[in-house]
Amino acid sequence: MNIQTYLETLKVRYKTGISREHTYRGDLQSLLMALLPDVLVTNEPSRVFCGAPDYVLTRKEFAVGYIEAKDIGIDLHSKTLKEQFDRYKQGLNNLIFTDYLDFHFYKDGIFTTSIAIAKLENGTIVPISANFESFGNLIRNFAQTVTQSIKSPTKLAEMMAGKAKLMADVIEKSLNHDDETDINSALKNQMLSFKQMLIHDINNQAFADIYAQTIAYGMFAARYHDPTLPTFSRQEAATLIPKSNPFLRKLFQDIAGYDLDDRLVWMVDELVNIFLATDVADIMKNFGKSTKQEDSVVHFYETFLAAYNPALRKARGVWYTPQPVVNFIVRAVDDILKTEFDIKDGLADTSKIKIKTKHVTKATIDQRSKLKEVEQEQEVHRVQILDPATGTGTFLAEVVRHIYKKFEGQQGIWSKYVNQHLIPRLNGFELLMASYAMAHLKMDMLLTETGYKATSDQRFRIFLTNSLEEAHPDSGTLFSSWLSDEADQANAVKRDTPVMVIMGNPPYSVSSTNKSEWIESLTADYKKNLNERNIQPLSDDYIKFIRFGQHFIDKNGSGVLAIISNNSFLDGLIHRQMRKHLMESFDKIYVLDLHGNSKKKEVAPNGGKDENVFDIMQGVSINIFVKKNK
Template identity: 60%
Template sequence: MTLEHYIERIDERYQFGNATEHTFRGDLQQLLESLVPTIRATNEPKRQKCGAPDYILTKKDIPVGFIEAKDIGDTDLEGKKKTGNKEQFDRYKASLNNLIFTDYINFHLYRGGQFVTKIAIGELTESGIKPLPANFESFENLVKDFCTHIGQTIKSPKRLAELMAGKARLLSDIIGKALSSDEVNEEDSTLKDQMVAFKDILIHDITPNGFADVYAQTIAYGMFAARLHDPTLESFNRQEAAELIPKSNPFLRKLFGYIAGPDIDDRIKWVVENLSEIFLACNVEQILKNYGKSTKMEDPIIHFYETFLSEYDPKLRKSRGVWYTPQPVVNFIVRAVDEILKTEFCLPQGLADTSKTNIKVKPTINRQTLQG
């Protein structure tokens, strides 16, 4: 499909007077796949209720870009005017590295949450949609670049935490909405069965949103741990992550067995695959090489969780008390307690002592007795 044909098609549908933003989706899909035959532009409306963008552009099953489409003539392609739009735009910009917002004739490109450029291939007039052929070549170049974009290599712990947190929030949102929905389907049932099992084994009073939060964090941090132990930096995906999870953590292995398999919920599959792209763009071991040395933290993979959680949900970090004490302070506390056990409680082996000792306690006066 040429751009001329595309403008003719959407103008014809627009002239009917009863078109919505969904009316033009097939036309845009055909245009994108015509301009870049190596990509697939997948449009799955069922994902909308969970907050996913309208189009996912993939190359060899790997997501390379995302497009959110609004109705023709929508003047809020920056998400500044409408409250609902702003929340959605902010979430997408924070979570999706390569993103276009469009009303089918105006296209706004964002990378890493930052506005890059915009281009119009048509304009809305009283008589319909007028093509802007002077912009056609620039638009084709933009689309081709959009479909071949490779994110910059991630080199800092903070940037990695930011990107992980963005994907985890998106996962949590999708899972929470699916579990809270009144509609029940096979996919929802699978997630709900997992939540029931989680409640039986670990947290009995957990809510759907609480489970979604734990689930999303587990996936994000599990993939982080897997990538740290990945000997092949040139490749990484959800299946490889499942194989790298140690057998010493059966819960995590079972969860990744689910997300790596063919039965993974389609609503979270694209996010997990996009998350794997983040880890493919970094060497986690190198990033954590000097992490925590200034505060004498000897296990960076554990202490990195504080950085991750501060990006994912600062309030949650505070409520859970995720604040790590520098190693020298911990060593001092341990030595002090060990010495007190030896000198004051007559336990010669200190913290390692398994014997018992009698402690004399001074009697206290009962206030009720005095009052009587």
């Protein structure tokens, strides 16, 4: 088909008066394939509802461009199209918007040119033959693949954010469509499993958001480990995710498989195209040098968030703690272990103790299977460390840095130490997949930078789970079985591990959604005999995490709970039972009140402004609780 034939066909269809946008889809597809014989032009009407562009142009399985078509005569500058067009421009770097007659070209979100091959005049389509040759050249240029290396970390973060934002929109619309049509898709099953086992009040939009970010950062982690830069694919990504992160590895095996939801394939492959042009390891190495920050992963993520959703950046206190605060807490715990517990190596200690654990085994009696609980003795490290709200892994990473100072220049000894005495002692719980993926990536990158070389498939003990709940039973889907695996292993830490050090920055949320019977029964101790009209603030998440930490140190018999938290419990009237219980549990309590409550209008000792270390209104304090052996 040539341009003239294409327009004559459109003219006949348009004259009927009953043709609509979808009527002309096949005609444009035929014209494009005639102009681009080495390109596959795929018309995807089944994906329209989820926000995917109408056409994808691929060469050798790689997408080279996208086209979004509207009905003939539609004003492509209409305000009603702005939201959709802006979303596509941000997420797709080679794009055409058209009404089948007028074609607008965009590159990296920026308008480059437009050309019309016909116009509407007196209710009929009138060809503009003078533009035919230029149109053909523009289309051929549009379909050219230009290999371009991405060297700037900011550019990479922005491009990842654009793809992730578009992917989140596609996932949300797909889930909404599944709800409307009562379809039980694999994607919907994943969302329901996540809702059942981790975040019970999550909706389609929130799941789409964290799922899209997780895929983007999973790809990022995979490419970081890629030794074959000229090649990269969904399938290769699945093999490159480190075995130290089994959940993300299994998730990507699903993404790489034939069963990946058709509505997501094109967007995942768009991410692949970005990473084909990127040496992630090189970018992150240089990024750390240029920013002069110890935590280049978090800094990169903040850059990503600024482009992905600027509003989320203001909430970074949920998962980012200022480095000086982290340094102080880690050094303080190390010092307390040495001075209060006579552990000369502090956080680097390698000593072990024996504990008794209960394991369920299957016994066979008269050919019938029966579950039987067996008690076993096990040897574990004495100084077990847990961050119950790991976020991006800032505290665990600082523990690694602090301990590594003793081993600098001793790479052989260091690798052996990490395998035998460090990884088995570092535990983290995280609720959100994107932060969880980042924490694993950060630990992996940090240990690699120290010269650590893994000698086994040992996983990092950072688990995707809700600290304030016990493990949930498997709901029968593949995704839930992976989640169940994580929850079961986290539950083993909760049940059996003699946690001696708990540290971190728990979330603050008065409107806590963590209302499981287990944590509610523990925090009930803080609410007894108060006779106050409003004790709702005692259900704040930060208080539940303090109670969580107190429970584990009590169970262990000794240890240290060191956190930065909301400081309202220090002098709050309704917190008096909480203070009483903490003083009964712990032998020594150190509090460094950082103030910063904007409502109190306090001033610094020098008369200056009372500033908060976080960008929040509530004041905070560093709290270190010490319980010694009786």
